[in-house]
Amino acid sequence: MVQSGKIRGLGLRDRGSNPRSPILNKMPTKLKKTKSAGRFGPRYGKKVRAKLVKVESEQRKKQKCPFCNKVGLKRLSNGIWQCSKCDKKFAGDTYKITE
Numbered sequence: 001m002v003q004s005g006k007i008r009g010l011g012l013r014d015r016g017s018n019p020r021s022p023i024l025n026k027m028p029t030k031l032k033k034t035k036s037a038g039r040f041g042p043r044y045g046k047k048v049r050a051k052l053v054k055v056e057s058e059q060r061k062k063q064k065c066p067f068c069n070k071v072g073l074k075r076l077s078n079g080i081w082q083c084s085k086c087d088k089k090f091a092g093d094t095y096k097i098t099e
Contacts (some may be wrong), residue, residue, distance in 0.1 A: 059095040066097065073097060 036056045037049035063073040065083040072085040081097060082089040 055095055063097050 035053045037053045065073045067088050068086040070085045073083050079094050081092045
């Protein structure tokens with residue numbers, strides 16, 4: 001649009017032309033809840049990242065010990081589990097102890 005000899009959108013003082021103007025961007029932005037998969041940013045797709053979040057949240061939970069039947073089992077590393085109640089250390093499944 002031409003207004004009084006100037007092209008709209010090219011002026012520095014034109015408030016309605018620049019979408020990144022600090023005057024217009026006063027509203028807070030809504031952030032996505034990405035949980036542990038946030039480290040990947042937009043890569044790999046939503047479904048893959050959602051599956052990863054599910055697996056990682058399950059492996060970090062304390063689980064039920066097969067020896068003492070109390071919740072205190074913690075994953076030390078890939079397939080190595082230790083119970084904080086009975087202090088047993090054993091090999092098991094990689095991500096979650098199945099019953």
